[in-house]
Amino acid sequence: MIELSQVNKSYRLPHGGRQDVLINTNIKFPSGTNVGILGLNGAGKSTLIRIIGGSERPDSGTVLRWARVSWPIGFAGGFNGSLTGRENLRFTCRIYGASIKEVKNFVEDFTELGPYMDMPVRTYSSGMRSKLAFGLSMAIGFDFYLIDEAWSVGDASFQAKAEAVFKERKAKSTLIVVSHNVATIRQNCDQAMVLHNGLISKYNKLDDALSVYAGICQARK
Amino acid sequence: MSVTSSASNSRVSAATVVQGRVIAALILREIHTLYGNTRLGYLWAIIQAAFSIGVFWLIREVLGARAPHGLGMAIFLLCGFTPWYIFSETVTKCLNAVRANQALLTFPQVTELDLMFGRVIVVWGTQLVTSLVIITLAIIIGQPVELRDPMSLLATLLFAPLLGLGVGLVCSSLARLWPTLEKIIPMVMRFLFFASGVFFFVSELPSRLSRPLLLNPIAQLIEWQRYGFSASSVAPAYSLKYICVCCAVSLSLGLLLERYVRGRELS
Numbered sequence: 001m002i003e004l005s006q007v008n009k010s011y012r013l014p015h016g017g018r019q020d021v022l023i024n025t026n027i028k029f030p031s032g033t034n035v036g037i038l039g040l041n042g043a044g045k046s047t048l049i050r051i052i053g054g055s056e057r058p059d060s061g062t063v064l065r066w067a068r069v070s071w072p073i074g075f076a077g078g079f080n081g082s083l084t085g086r087e088n089l090r091f092t093c094r095i096y097g098a099s100i101k102e103v104k105n106f107v108e109d110f111t112e113l114g115p116y117m118d119m120p121v122r123t124y125s126s127g128m129r130s131k132l133a134f135g136l137s138m139a140i141g142f143d144f145y146l147i148d149e150a151w152s153v154g155d156a157s158f159q160a161k162a163e164a165v166f167k168e169r170k171a172k173s174t175l176i177v178v179s180h181n182v183a184t185i186r187q188n189c190d191q192a193m194v195l196h197n198g199l200i201s202k203y204n205k206l207d208d209a210l211s212v213y214a215g216i217c218q219a220r221k
Numbered sequence: 222m223s224v225t226s227s228a229s230n231s232r233v234s235a236a237t238v239v240q241g242r243v244i245a246a247l248i249l250r251e252i253h254t255l256y257g258n259t260r261l262g263y264l265w266a267i268i269q270a271a272f273s274i275g276v277f278w279l280i281r282e283v284l285g286a287r288a289p290h291g292l293g294m295a296i297f298l299l300c301g302f303t304p305w306y307i308f309s310e311t312v313t314k315c316l317n318a319v320r321a322n323q324a325l326l327t328f329p330q331v332t333e334l335d336l337m338f339g340r341v342i343v344v345w346g347t348q349l350v351t352s353l354v355i356i357t358l359a360i361i362i363g364q365p366v367e368l369r370d371p372m373s374l375l376a377t378l379l380f381a382p383l384l385g386l387g388v389g390l391v392c393s394s395l396a397r398l399w400p401t402l403e404k405i406i407p408m409v410m411r412f413l414f415f416a417s418g419v420f421f422f423v424s425e426l427p428s429r430l431s432r433p434l435l436l437n438p439i440a441q442l443i444e445w446q447r448y449g450f451s452a453s454s455v456a457p458a459y460s461l462k463y464i465c466v467c468c469a470v471s472l473s474l475g476l477l478l479e480r481y482v483r484g485r486e487l488s
Contacts, residue, residue: 053329057483
């Protein structure tokens with residue numbers, strides 16, 4: 001379980017003032033329920049997932065994790081662009097104390113990156129990056145997977161593969177997915193929340209959340 | 222009571238294990254990015270150091286200057302460059318640590334402080350290996366090398382990275398608040414290079430010059446390290462107490478400031 005209580009986060013704006021990203025946020029993520037978080041671009045989804053994972057500290061409030069939580073798996077962070085995929089893999093294994101050999105075998109098989117494993121990550125397409133990140137996190141093994149859009153960039157065959165691997169783990173692992181893409185959430189989540197103007201609204205039914213989010217998107221147009 | 226304390230104990234030791242893993246991984250990564258992309262690899266660290274010592278050797282040779290106090294020229298310059306490089310490289314590396322490794326901070330267990338610890342250790346180790354190789358070379362070409370006071374060598378090799386880390390932490394934290402410092406600090410370092418006695422004896426200058434220059438703890442470290450190799454009985458121009466205070470103050474201030482600016486976005 002992961003629990004956020006009274007979490008606040010804001011960013012400084014260039015000309016004074018602050019932009020609130022999260023206001024008094026209280027969320028519980030129980031194990032076994034895959035949760036999607038919907039929000040417009042810039043609503044603070046990535047900040048929220050970074051706070052859940054511990055990459056970023058909230059201004060105030062606490063985050064408790066009673067589980068092994070992955071880093072936020074996206075197509076941007078986590079990898080050093082000038083190092084090769086293999087070198088980044090070694091680094092990640094070392095900081096998580098995982099066996100480099102086992103992880104390497106799994107990742108090579110899962111990502112089908114082939115010779116690209118020995119090329120600098122900066123030459124990768126965003127799809128290749130997210131494959132590497134996703135494969136790596138699957139190989140290391142977590143109770144909670146925090147997924148920041150990464151899924152939506154993969155092609156159909158990758159998505160099918162990822163789904164298959166994840167189905168295997170579902171008994172033990174839980175997904176938290178942030179996305180602006182309704183289809184991604186519908187496909188992978190049991191429940192959804194909407195993040196809008198710093199406030200999180202929770203819905204028990206997936207469809208309720210999706211229709212609220214559709215309303216927000218409509219209002220924008 | 223005892224249950225809580227043992228629980229918190231195991232939590233501390235688990236956290237230490239994780240931090241140890243992170244720093245070890247960062248060290249390997251750092252060495253790899255610094256020297257992994259060239260054919261000569263780590264040898265470049267030695268070539269660079271040997272080159273700057275060579276240049277100053279040549280200059281002093283042309284000027285007809287002699288290394289005083291029974292020091293060979295190689296040792297004289299090496300005792301200047303070693304503490305200086307450990308200090309200045311550490312400061313510069315700390316200054317750029319976060320910007321260069323932003324992506325790694327995605328991993329929750331990697332903190333800004335780990336990035337800096339990793340870099341200090343790499344700088345220190347590299348400089349140590351380099352100095353050893355150069356000393357060996359100096360002995361081979363027949364330069365006098367005589368270590369009379371091993372303690373002063375050990376102490377200076379310990380204090381230089383501590384001072385560098387302290388000053389580096391202060392600089393990098395302040396640079397988060399005032400980014401202009403990233404331009405100013407290299408200029409100050411350039412000045413310090415000339416003011417620290419890397420290629421001359423500060424204590425042999427007229428006292429109206431040497432007294433203010435010796436307020437600089439690096440100048441004192443260099444004097445101290447040279448004293449360890451020299452045959453001179455002249456009272457060395459350093460104060461252990463002063464150096465300790467400088468290290469302690471810069472480290473405490475640096476760690477405090479680091480805590481204060483932690484989590485602030487880079488501008």
